[in-house]
Amino acid sequence: MPASTPTILATSAGYRPHRRLRFGFGPMLAFALELGQECGPRAEGRPRICSIGTASGDDKSFQRDMEEAxxxxxxELHHLSLFxxxxxxxxxxxxRGFDVLWVNGGSVVNLLAVWRAHGLPEILHRLWQDGVVLAGISAGSICWFEGGVTDSFGPDLQPVTNGLGFLPGANGVHMDSEDRRRPLLHALVADGTLGTALCTDDGTGLLFRGTELVEAVAETDGVRVTRIERGADGVAVETDLPVRRLR
Structure with a gap:
């Protein structure tokens, strides 16, 4: 069953520590599946997720960890592999047979190149319009926007400006755990390289209906979601957005 409107959940969240497994799924993934079943749960049973791990080269060990979680x-989780x-x-x-397409982290630059080679942007756009929920973490968040900052090229963060552009502006991820991202985003927004940036701390996400931000959500306490925009004087201005705590 699809979402009621085109929906994207762009996050720096989704996984949590687990006492037996490499990680477990947290409230953010549960929220994504709620969005994917808005028109009613599947008659045949469990919620269905497709994990897309292109950004990490379809790493088989991580795929097994996803299946365990x-x-x-x-x-019910399956994979789209392109390698x-x-x-x-x-x-x-x-x-089209899944409630949620969950895109994992890694290299957003490599993800975009491989997706374009296989025609994924056009396919994903059609599925998004038809109500399949698009979601993801880190590279799987930045990819839906026009751009952001990335370590895909090496240890020094650089801008990426050729995102899919389903959502306007830029996206910043891991803002509280990777302290080099904020100053670079400020500089890139200020000089016009990137448009207005919506930024997530670890544990938070952005819910979009169509291209409109509906709300910011969090699966942990004490975290922020912010907007960085270019002020009239050409200086980047950052403001906090209200965040709803998921339970």
């Missing part, structure tokens, strides 16, 4: 949470070749014949038809 999904089993523990009671979700060394697509693991399904009809990508669009395959992806």
């Amino acid at each position: 999904a089993r523990e949470a009671g979700y 060394p070749a697509p693991n399904v014949e009809d990508i669009e038809d395959y992806l």
